[in-house]
Amino acid sequence: MTSLDSSPGAIPEGAGAAAKQIPPAAVARLTIYLRALTTLLSEGVDRVSSESLAEASGVSSSTLRKDLSYVGSYGTRGVGYEVQYLNRHIAAALGLTHDWKVAIVGAGNLGKALARYGGFESRGFDIVAIFDADQMVVGSEVGWLRVSDAADLEPVLQRTGANMVVLALPAAVAQEVCDRVVAAGVRSILSFAPVMLQVPPGVNLRKVDMATELQILAYHAQRAQDPEDAD
Template sequence: MEKNVTALEPSAEAVPGDKDSASKQIPPAAVARMTLYLRALNSLLAEGVERVSSDALAEASGVSSSTLRKDLSYVGSYGTRGVGYEVQYLSRHIAAALGLTHDWKVAIVGAGNLGKALARYGGFESRGFDVVAILDADPMVIGNEVGWLRVSDAANLELVLQRTGTNMVVLALPAAVAQDVCDRVINAGIRSILSFAPVLLQVPPHVNLRKVDMATELQILAYHAQRAQTPGQAL
């Protein structure tokens, strides 16, 4: 039996639809929150939930209802007064707004522990990302199997990217070689790069670079943990 969320959308909370919202530029902070909404919606879909209120979706996403309704206005509000949001429709619409309906082919450069873990991660495919290649420069690693992939020689980086139709690259590399490889990736025509390298990479304006620095994130956690342990400190 399919489940439905019992809390329905109050009429005072419904946000009017906006015909021009699909063409609006979504602020970076809202884009980040959209991924949270999509994850929550997909969880609801897996549970058989058909409709959800803004309060329930906001709570599942860890944001306020007002923030959620404002964010959804960027992609067009599809809430119905007294009924709520249709989960499947809203999920598809957010996915389209985030570009997840495109064919994204990902190559991972660096077959160390991190690179291999990323290549084996099953969550990419379910979110629309197809890992098509993993590369490394170490002769002891080249040719080894990682999941269903075989490690390619990084010396053939440009050929591998072209052959596989890669349009996104993940850099799981040491700092010393990251910039040189990043330059090669850009020269090969890649415009979307995710870097785990512990160094600030320089890229031209037309390239989208996202940096994941786990040490920095741990330092931020340490700061908040310290404040939480200090009497009288506001969180």
């Protein structure tokens, strides 16, 4: 693939120093731009236009340019974005230049699948521990990790330096474990538990509800199949 340079220009050095608060929807799109840029880098592309990057990301050029303005990207027409620099710039804005050490609580099918997923490391996330309360599971190996006893949650979190936790747990125990994680000093939690969790101010909690996502997908699929309903 050849580089394209038909519109907005390179990001000025130091542009991200005073980045604005980024709206949640724009944050989500920035992760998509980062993935597209990583692909371009692997293909040896040095520069890319806003039109090409927007097309690869499934958004409009105007949306792309507005999103990049949140991280201090303004540029000059006719030059194109420098792919490597823009990739680093977005990664820095998303906090991906820090060391993120992730612990997974729950070594069921989902927890094991997450622990074995190879894409986390390439995106800056190091899976450092996995826990379970089932003594038949404790001590078994998941990839290169050995399952730790959930009773030892706090000391293992401290020893590994985990600063993010993924909860892959049943609803009945999720809040109790979440409270322990917070008490251990972790301030970033991703929950797959099918229940609303309560956390104190200063703790970032993201909930992934696959059933809800499927319901939303079903809604859009139904509208696509029935044009009269869409109107």
